[in-house]
Every structure is written in structure tokens, then in C-alpha cells.
Amino acid sequence: MKIDFSTLAAMREKRPLVHAITNFVTANFCADVLLAAGASPMMADSPQEAADAAKCADALYLNIGTLNQNSLEAMCRAGKTAKEHRIPIVFDPVGAGATPLRQTASAKIIREIHPDIVKGNLAEMLFLAGIDGITGRGVDAGEIDLKQNLIVDGLRRFASKHQLIAIATGKVDFITDGTATAVIYNGCPMLENVTGTGCALGAFCAACAVQKETLFASQFSAVLAMGVAGEIARETLPGGNCCGTFKMKLLDAIGNLTDRDLQIRGKYEFLA
């Protein structure tokens, strides 16, 4: 597959307004990542204005990290409005399998809102794909090698069934629309040692999703961008587990990242 590295420049050109209905734990970091990347955040999460806010937005990001009845109602109203206005929707099923509330909410959002993109970590995406039995708690690199075929098959079926792009992140990242499938090997372990890098990636995917004509390529670039930014940030560290410095340098890296960086540093393959 030929990738035309132009997502970041095109997104910055448009400066998309991303309506995020998300958890309160990482909302600040998501907003900082959107601003650093060249997009704008809007985080109206009341059911009373969620639909009005969605109408003004260029993309919608839904995240169930601190789900409750009000925020689920807000997500449904914003999602319905976004769909009517052909605004792209990214759904981030945080902890999808962890509690009955999240299981029900995830199923409802996928069924009723039809997000264009579902991005979760590997455990969450395998749960949604109905194949979480293949991994235990924690999936290490060795297991992934052995089970990559099962994972890719499951994600492809999930993507095809619901006609969306499925993104599963971890030591290796998977992106598939049911047919085209990319595997990305960039990133660094420090990305899991600070809060909100997953949520921020989801919000960033929404910002990049404004390129509707080349949605798969835009999502491929978004995931690649977070991995490459993590590597750049880590290279500036003196060593040790410097989570505070890493988080700051990650924002710096995202603000300075170019499509050319992705082209040069990208480590990925497309599966047949």
C-alpha cells in the first residue's frame, strides 16, 4: 500500500474543532495534545448542549473512561447529531470489558451511533471483537507474535461487521478497515507510564479524521504520529523512569512533529 504522508499538514491547515465528550482524568492532556497538534478542543459534556456543540464541530470524540448516565446520554445525542451532519466520530471504549455498565454502553454506542473509528487498547478491542479469550491479563510481545493472526482476523471481522476502522494499540498497533490492515512497530514503553496517552491518541485520531476521503490513511498517520512522538520524547531523557519530563517532552514532540518525521521514522507493514 502506498502511503501519501500529508495528514499532519492537511489537519493543521484545517485546524479542526474537535468536540470531545471524555473522562475528567485526562481531559486536560487531551486538550493540550489537540492544541499542540494544531487542532482545537471543545469539551461540552452536558446532555443539554451536547447536540448543539456537536453541530459546530469538525469531528466528535467519545470516551467512556469515567462514564455515567449523563455522559452516556450526552454521547448519544452528540453522536446522533454528528451522524446527521456527516461529522466523523471516533469511539474510545476505555475499560470496555471491565464492568457491565461499560459493556452495555460500548455495545449501545457501536450499534446506535455507528462510529467511523473505534480505537482502544488491545484488551478492549479484543473484548469488543469477541475474542478476548485468546489473551490473559497483560499481553506480552511473545504472545502477540504467536497470536497475531488471530488478532488481525478478529479485528477485521469486527471492522467489517460494523463498517468502521478498528484500531488496537499496544506494544504493536493494528489498524484495519476490514480489508486494508497496517501493523505499526513505533512507540516506546514510557507512553504507558504517563496518564492519558491513549485518550490523547483517540482525540488526535478524531482531529485527523476530518480527511474523510482518505480515512484509513489519516488514521494510520495519527497512530504512527503518537508512536514517533513518544520515541522523540524518550530520546531527550537523561535515562531512568522520568515520567514528568517525558510527558512534557511528548507535548513538545507533538507540537513539532511533521509528516516528514513519520515518513523517515515509521516502522510498519501492510498485511495482505
Place this chain on the structure above:
Amino acid sequence: MKIDFSTLAAMREKRPLVHAITNFVTANFCADVLLAAGASPMMADSPQEAADAAKCADALYLNIGTLNQNSLEAMCRAGKTAKEHRIPIVFDPVGAGATPLRQTASAKIIREIHPDIVKGNLAEMLFLAGIDGITGRGVDAGEIDLKQNLIVDGLRRFASKHQLIAIATGKVDFITDGTATAVIYNGCPMLENVTGTGCALGAFCAACAVQKETLFASQFSAVLAMGVAGEIARETLPGGNCCGTFKMKLLDAIGNLTDRDLQIRGKYEFLA
């Protein structure tokens, strides 16, 4: 107009307790800015205790960034109590014109609570002043030059009508009590590339508002302080769009800022 640069020292001397009912996206940064500046934050936002909390405070800050029915109720109860106890109130009408919910809430807060200060970005303040028709989406420096008279007239009428101090921030900042009017030219574009600098300024305005005898001068200094701190922070950066480092250095700059810095670095004029 003669400015007696003493706001920061007097505020730190008092170490005011600022009760902030604000959005969850930037609450952490607001609290950090208050602490760095020498004030103390309290962020009780439940309707059940908003009035009790306001009673203990030296100033009240209301922000509708993630407004909902509960927080609006909390703001009204806290505002009423603050008014009874002559505690100064700053209102930050985030996204005032963006949705019907925010339009209604902003009008209600101004009409029923009578804040002493309303601080928003230029678009929000022009909406409240009823003259948002004079700008399009985004107001660049050129437009401001041409339209400065219209803006100042509108803000002055709004301030006079509601007997408050109106603050509109942007590339240029305006402060008026309906008669005295200051224009501030400090600041740097990076301030708009990180989340929460506007909200933090609002909370900081509340901390400085404890100098009730010289309210206009205190607000002038507060706005000037954020601009100067932004310039100091930017001067430490290596270049590029280093949002993470800038945010950290901005907190450092606020913590170390003195009235003397404002006197030396201030770029402003008072309009006749």
C-alpha cells in the same frame, strides 16, 4: 492614569482563598496557577455545599467551560452568598455564544448574580456586549486596529450597563469599567497553544480582586501579569512549538513574577 504597581505583593500578603466553580478540563491548571501566584484554591462545585464554601472564601470565580444543570445551580447559590458577604465575583463566560445553554446561563449569571468582573476572550465578550456581528470567526490584528473603536465602545456600554469591569483578552487585551479603559499589548501566541491559560487568568483575576478599593488597577495588573509571564516563559524556550515546556515555564514565571516586572515590561495605554 497613574498605576501604582502593588497588586501582586498585596495579593500575596493576603494569600486569598479563591472559591472556583469551574470546568473539569482546566481545574488542575487553575489551581496550580493560584498556588504558584500565592493564593489558595477551593473547588467545591456541588449545589449542596457551594454556598457554605463561598462563605469561607475571599473571592469567587465562576466558569461555564463544562456547564451543566448542577454546576449552574451551584454557581447561583455561591454567587448569591458571595454577594451577601461582599465577596468579589469574577465570571468567565466560556463559549458564551456557542450554544443556547451557555447563552441562557451567561445572561442569568450576569442578571441575577451581578458579578464584579466579567472576563472572556474577545469573541465571548463581543457576544455578551451584543456586537459580535463586527467580527468573523477569528479576529486578527489588522481587524482589531480597524475595529478597536467599535470594540471599546461596546465593552464600555456593557460595563456601564451592568456596573462591572469588562475584560476581553486576545492578541490585545481590553479592560474597562465603562469609563477608565486600558489596552494591553503584552503576551505571546504560545499562550493560546496550551489549555487553560484563559481560565487560569480568570481565577487569578479573582485572587487579585480582593483589593476591592482599587479593583480596576488590580484587574489591570492581573491581565498584565499573565501577558508578561507568557513572555518570560517563551524567552526560555529553545524555539519550535514546545507546548509542554512552555506550560511548565509559565507556572515558573507566575511563581517568580513581581510587581516590578510588570512595571518594567508592561506595554499598555489608557484610552481617553
Place this chain on the structure above:
Amino acid sequence: MKIDFSTLAAMREKRPLVHAITNFVTANFCADVLLAAGASPMMADSPQEAADAAKCADALYLNIGTLNQNSLEAMCRAGKTAKEHRIPIVFDPVGAGATPLRQTASAKIIREIHPDIVKGNLAEMLFLAGIDGITGRGVDAGEIDLKQNLIVDGLRRFASKHQLIAIATGKVDFITDGTATAVIYNGCPMLENVTGTGCALGAFCAACAVQKETLFASQFSAVLAMGVAGEIARETLPGGNCCGTFKMKLLDAIGNLTDRDLQIRGKYEFLA
């Protein structure tokens, strides 16, 4: 008392999942501290899933910083479930005496949930112990010297009465289970100039509480760790009130801290 410095290593070995029902102001920093320290955060705060989430956790952290009816209900449900499953519970009574809502909620949580540990600042703990009359607003070091006996007696009675470990933080930190009592002299004033260090310590205490057999020693190490990390972070600063840099360096220090650091740098005594 002989301290076996092994808490940090044992906690990291287990990588405990800490369920935190906490305020939205410092949730992000708490999560960052848990991750940096080697634990995992989960912050489900809806009453609809609080019990389900608690079941999966290794420890529960309850914080009333931005208390409301929903979060109190969530805390009670999670607390009851945690107790049934013998999951250790840390309660952080933020602003315990400040409003009637917090007074009632604190009493209810202690009476009905029976937390294993209650950690507050000195003012909050003295209020809960019913001896807040002995201090005025702000307790300085001189007063503490004079009143240390009264404080320790009050905390011991409170700990014995409710059969829990009481932790009171300030310029000096007190830890007692009613019999064994430690006083810690580590820390630095900058810890009070950034938001969330108290909440983060509470979450960290929960992570360390998974060592149920040596609960007092684990809490002693947790409190010592925050003080020592603060000192290490401060030593890297250029001088001045650099709150932003300090907060970042504090996360770095927590990520790199070892039991050996506590052993070498610890300044403490055990009271008879």
C-alpha cells in the same frame, strides 16, 4: 521500632490496580503518580459501576475533594464491596471540617465503611479527631512543637477508636495505629505550592496498602517516600518559586525512587 525498607519494591512487584474515587481537580496527577510509582489507576466514579470496579481492584482510594451526592453514593458502594473482598481502603477527608456536607460525609464514611487508613492534612485530621480547637488557621512549626503531645494523643485516640491507621501530613507528618507512632521530618515547602501532592500521597498510600501483613510499615514508607521525592525534586531546581518545574521533577523523582533512598534520606522517630 525496626523498619524493613522493602515497601516500594514489593509494591512494584505486585503492580497493584488502585480504584480511586476522587476529585476531578487532581485526578490526573494522582493517576500520573500511581503510574510513575509502578501501580495502575482506575477511576470509575459512577454509582452504577463503582462496586463492579472495586471488585477488580487491589486497593480502594476515596477522596472527597469535589464531593457530591453521586460520588458519595459511589464511594459507599465501592467501600462496601471492598470491605467484603478484604481490599484495603484509604480515605482522604479533604476539607473535612469546611462545610456541613463534608462533615456528614466524613463521619458516614468512617462509620459505615471502616477504612483501614485515614490520611489528611493536620487540620483535617484534628477536626476528625475532635481536637481542632488546639490550632488556629495555619499551624506553624513552633505551635507544632508545643502541641505535639496533644496532636499525637488525639490521633492515637482516633486511630484506636476506629481501628485504623491515622496519617496527618504537614511540615511534620504523623502516622499512628493507636499504639505505634512515627513522626517524619522529610519534605519541602514546595510540596504545598503545587496542586494534588496530598491527594497523590493518598492514592500512593492505597497502592502501598496491598502489603496487608505490614500495613503500618507500608504507610510509613509511603509517607516517607513523598517527602523524600519532594526533597530530591527541589534539589534539581535553579532556585526561586519554580512550581512547574518542581511538579515535573517530582514525578521523575517518584518514578526513580528506591527503598534504599528512603533508608538513606529518612529523618524520623518513633514515639514511645
